[in-house]
Amino acid sequence: MLKENYSSVLEKVAAAAVRSGRDPKDVTLIAVGKMHEPKELQEVYDAGCRDFGENKVQELTGKIEVLPKDINWHLIGHLQRNKVKYIAGKTTLIHSVDSLRLAEEIEVQTNKLENGSLVSDILLEVNASGEISKFGIRPEESIQLCREISALRHVRVRGLMTVAPYVDDPEKNRSIFRKIRTISLDIRNANIDNVSMDILSMGMSGDYEVAIEEGATMVRVGTSIFGARDYSSQSSG
Ligand SMILES: *Cc1c(COP(=O)(O)O)cnc(C)c1O
Numbered sequence: 001m002l003k004e005n006y007s008s009v010l011e012k013v014a015a016a017a018v019r020s021g022r023d024p025k026d027v028t029l030i031a032v033g034k035m036h037e038p039k040e041l042q043e044v045y046d047a048g049c050r051d052f053g054e055n056k057v058q059e060l061t062g063k064i065e066v067l068p069k070d071i072n073w074h075l076i077g078h079l080q081r082n083k084v085k086y087i088a089g090k091t092t093l094i095h096s097v098d099s100l101r102l103a104e105e106i107e108v109q110t111n112k113l114e115n116g117s118l119v120s121d122i123l124l125e126v127n128a129s130g131e132i133s134k135f136g137i138r139p140e141e142s143i144q145l146c147r148e149i150s151a152l153r154h155v156r157v158r159g160l161m162t163v164a165p166y167v168d169d170p171e172k173n174r175s176i177f178r179k180i181r182t183i184s185l186d187i188r189n190a191n192i193d194n195v196s197m198d199i200l201s202m203g204m205s206g207d208y209e210v211a212i213e214e215g216a217t218m219v220r221v222g223t224s225i226f227g228a229r230d231y232s233s234q235s236s237g
Contacts, residue, residue, distance in 0.1 A: 002040060003047040005225045006031065009208075010048075013219060016212035027212055030074050032204075032222030034059060035229040038066050044225060045071065051092070053220050057083040064090055076161075076201075076220055078135050081105040088120065089113040095161040095201050095220075097122045098137050103149045110154040119154050123161040123201055126183065128176045136162065139179065143187050150194040159199030159217070160184050170207035177202050177214035184215075 014024035032053040033041040041052060045068060052067075054060035055077025064073060072092035079087075079096055087094070088109035097103055103122065110120045124145060127136030137145055146157050162180045164173040180202055188197040201218040203211025208219035222229070 002043040002225065005227075006044050006047045006049055009221055009224050012209055013212060016209040020213045020215070026217060028218045030076070030201075030218055030220045031225050032076065032220050033063070033226060034077075034222060035231070036226045038063055040226060041067055051218075053095075053222075057086050061086055061090070074218075074220070084109045089118055092121065093158065093199070093201075094120065094122045096125045096135065097149075097157075098125045098135055100145060100148045103152060103155050107152040107154045116154070119156050121156050121158045122149075123159050123199060124149075124157060125161045125163070126180055128162050128179050129165050139183050142183055143190060143192075146187055146190075146192050146195045150192050152194075157195040157197075159197050159201065160187075161201035164202065164204070164207060164211075166206065170210040173207045174210050174214060177207075177211045177216065181215040 010029055013027055013029050017024040017027045028051050030051045030053040031044050031049045034055050050070060051072045051074060053074040053076040054063065060073060060075060073090060074093050074095055075087060075091050076095045079094065079102060081102055084105045106120050110118050124142055125136040126139055126142055128139055149155055149157055160180055160183060164176045167173055181200060184197045184200055199218060200216050201220065202216045203219035205221050205224040208221055211219055
C-alpha cells in the first residue's frame with residue numbers, strides 16, 4: 001500500500017516537473033514520516049525513497065539509529081537552539097532556520113565535529129502568508145539574514161523553505177510559492193558569498209504539484225504517502 005502511494009506521488013511529482021519545463025530528477029520528493037513507525041518508513045525506503053523528513057529532533061534521531069545508513073535526513077520542523085547538538089552532522093539539510101542565533105548555534109555544533117571540516121547545509125524558513133505560522137522570517141528580512149549567516153564558515157545557506165496554509169484548493173497557495181521563488185531570485189542576484197539559492201523547499205500533500213509548477217525543487221509529502229496521522233496518542237512533550 002505505501003509502495004503504491006509513494007509511486008503514485010512520485011509520478012505526479014515527475015509530471016509536474018515536466019509541466020514546468022524541468023527534468024523530474026531536479027525535484028526531490030521527501031517522504032515525511034513523522035508520527036509513523038520506522039517499519040512504515042522502511043517500506044517506502046524499499047520502494048526506492050532515500051529522502052525522509054521529520055519535524056521533531058527526538059523522533060529524527062531515533063529513526064536515524066534504526067533505519068538504513070544511506071538515507072538523506074531532512075529536519076523540517078522548528079528547531080530549538082538547545083537541541084542542535086543532537087542533530088549536528090546527522091542531517092542532509094535543515095529546512096527550518098529562522099534566526100541568526102539558531103544559525104550560530106548550528107555553526108558552533110558543526111565546528112565541533114570531524115576536526116571542524118564539516119559544513120551544515122540549511123534553508124531559511126520564510127513565512128510568506130503572514131499570521132498563519134508562528135515560525136519563519138518575514139520575506140523582507142530574508143536577504144539581510146542571508147548576509148549575516150554568510151559570515152559563518154560551517155553553515156551554508158542553500159535556499160528557502162516555506163509552509164503554506166492548509167487550503168481546500170491548492171491554487172490558493174500559488175501566489176505564495178511564486179513570491180518565495182521571487183525572493184530566492186532576488187537573493188541569488190545579490191551574489192552573497194557562501195550563499196547559494198539552488199533549493200526551494202515548498203509544497204505538501206495538498207499543494208505539491210502547484211509548488212513544483214512554481215519552482216519547488218523539494219516537496220515534503222506526508223499524508224499522501226503514509227496516510228493520516230493519529231494525533232490522539234501524542235504526548236505533550
Ligand atoms: C508534516 C509536515 C509536512 C507534510 O505534511 P502533509 O500535509 O502530511 O503532506 C510538510 N512540511 C512540514 C514542515 C511538516 O511539518
